[in-house]
Amino acid sequence: MASSGDDLVKYITEKVVVYMEDPKASRERRRAEKQPWAQRWFGMLPLGLSIWRSKWTREDRR
Numbered sequence: 001m002a003s004s005g006d007d008l009v010k011y012i013t014e015k016v017v018v019y020m021e022d023p024k025a026s027r028e029r030r031r032a033e034k035q036p037w038a039q040r041w042f043g044m045l046p047l048g049l050s051i052w053r054s055k056w057t058r059e060d061r062r
Helices: 002-021 024-032 037-042 045-061
Strands: none
Touching: 037 045
């Protein structure tokens, strides 16, 4: 049981060191390339629904 705790601490430490050594510009670029969570989880369905809803509300305003 103690070795798994040591492994966890080692893994977390490695991740933190890699994160800290990575240049800030690289992290920001990677963050900008991420897809929105709705698109990642549900594909194009949220986009289609939002377009349909905006078209529907635009017609009601006329």
